[in-house]
Amino acid sequence: MKPTRFLIFLAFLLLAGCKLDITNPNGPTDAQVLSTRDGMITLSIGMRQFYSTSALESLLLAPGTTTREIKGITTFTNILELEAGGTGLPTFNGNVLSLWLRMLRVMGMAEDILANAPTVLANEPALRSGIVAHANLFKAMALGGLATAFVQLPLQTNKNGAAVTFSDRKAALAEAIRLLDEAASLVATNAPSATFTSQVTGADFDLVNTIQAYRARYNLAAGNYPAALTAANAVNLTARSQFVYNTQSPNPIYQQVQISANYAPRATLGLPANLLEAGDGRLAFYLTTPDKAVNGEALKTLKGFFDAIDRPIPVYMPDEVRLIRAEALVRSNGDLNAAVADINAVRTQKTGDPFGIYPGLAAYAGAVTSEALLTEIYKQRGTELFLTGLRLEDSRRFGRPAPPTNLTERNRNFYPYPDQERLTNPSTPADPAI
Numbered sequence: 001m002k003p004t005r006f007l008i009f010l011a012f013l014l015l016a017g018c019k020l021d022i023t024n025p026n027g028p029t030d031a032q033v034l035s036t037r038d039g040m041i042t043l044s045i046g047m048r049q050f051y052s053t054s055a056l057e058s059l060l061l062a063p064g065t066t067t068r069e070i071k072g073i074t075t076f077t078n079i080l081e082l083e084a085g086g087t088g089l090p091t092f093n094g095n096v097l098s099l100w101l102r103m104l105r106v107m108g109m110a111e112d113i114l115a116n117a118p119t120v121l122a123n124e125p126a127l128r129s130g131i132v133a134h135a136n137l138f139k140a141m142a143l144g145g146l147a148t149a150f151v152q153l154p155l156q157t158n159k160n161g162a163a164v165t166f167s168d169r170k171a172a173l174a175e176a177i178r179l180l181d182e183a184a185s186l187v188a189t190n191a192p193s194a195t196f197t198s199q200v201t202g203a204d205f206d207l208v209n210t211i212q213a214y215r216a217r218y219n220l221a222a223g224n225y226p227a228a229l230t231a232a233n234a235v236n237l238t239a240r241s242q243f244v245y246n247t248q249s250p251n252p253i254y255q256q257v258q259i260s261a262n263y264a265p266r267a268t269l270g271l272p273a274n275l276l277e278a279g280d281g282r283l284a285f286y287l288t289t290p291d292k293a294v295n296g297e298a299l300k301t302l303k304g305f306f307d308a309i310d311r312p313i314p315v316y317m318p319d320e321v322r323l324i325r326a327e328a329l330v331r332s333n334g335d336l337n338a339a340v341a342d343i344n345a346v347r348t349q350k351t352g353d354p355f356g357i358y359p360g361l362a363a364y365a366g367a368v369t370s371e372a373l374l375t376e377i378y379k380q381r382g383t384e385l386f387l388t389g390l391r392l393e394d395s396r397r398f399g400r401p402a403p404p405t406n407l408t409e410r411n412r413n414f415y416p417y418p419d420q421e422r423l424t425n426p427s428t429p430a431d432p433a434i
Helices: 003-016 030-034 037-066 077-084 094-120 125-149 169-189 194-201 207-222 225-233 252-259 281-286 318-331 336-347 370-384 391-397 419-424
Strands: 070-072 263-265 287-294 297-302
Touching (some): 037 252, 037 391, 070 297, 094 125, 125 207, 207 225, 252 297, 318 336, 318 370, 336 370, 370 391
Antiparallel strands (some): 070 263, 287 297
8 A cells, every 4th residue: 555545544543533433535435444355454554553652641641530540730620620520520521531432442443453354364374373463462452441441341342333232341351361362372372463563563572471461460360370371471572662752742751741742640659658758760751840839739740651742552571460460469369479589670670670670678578378469569560560451340340448448548449420421321330439
């Protein structure tokens, strides 16, 4: 496909959303998008680009505000509502709606690819395996994103306007894991072609390791500890997988925090004092000066992966995988000394991290008990995985102080369902109390 035609094609897909039914005499038809090789490639690129610039923005900023990692400092009502949280978070909140719709849009794109790629790419098995596994991954990521924020969610979109049915988070995680297992099998059986790598993912996105990392993540969340360990052990911890940005597709957190100044990071990363450690190099990695105070709260300037318009954002971090391994061992009554070894691999690291994150701390010297190690794992996750969209799930899983009695670490457990969904879908469940 010629570059000019490719860019027009991609722009159309990103504007059209999940439903490819917008009349545009200058754009490709549904048939061109969904029944051609070029269409499958372009839709795959568009899906990942939309996730990285829109869905990821919602996943990091909305739950990041809820978990006190960042503070909403704008006068925009929707951000102030998230900042306040509690039972007063309205069902018409625009940021909650964006998280809902953007993840569903990613799901819809992935479903279009999964429905058509096996036929369209039947004669190119190595390209087909990459395209299908890539779509499986992003549908799983969208399901996981929704399961972070909502008690129930659709497992499938419906492009005909019919009301979708809802399933609980357990079923959503099971479906995400099924998709990832299938993706892992596809790429193991038929390694994605050089064409797939050069035209779809590029050198920065590591499909195989990302699939395994997300298998580990969602199996841990689902309580499948042996499967989480197996997947974590399959990840190459020296590999790097990242979303890349430029002036045309800017880093969305940079735009919201540095340019629009809608948010600022808390000096504590949203953690209590006993879960922060003096001299932790990750604080200087993520935070910088100038400092500011808003309504009596100490805020910093955001750095890390969010201080330039073209700064890449990791798809996952190798140290998340180490901490998944440690947690799975502890929760399954496994080898606690092996869990300590993984904790120390994170704590003491001074070189070799693919993203340059170095705590540089002393080795763990606490009690080697399940309770103490789980507290240490949460502590390490809280700092290492700052503003990755994982804190809300972590906070619930580790039984951290919760609303309505305590708002210091999170001000909601789950979000209410958007009015836009409830008004058009009688199957929408009752909103959670908080």
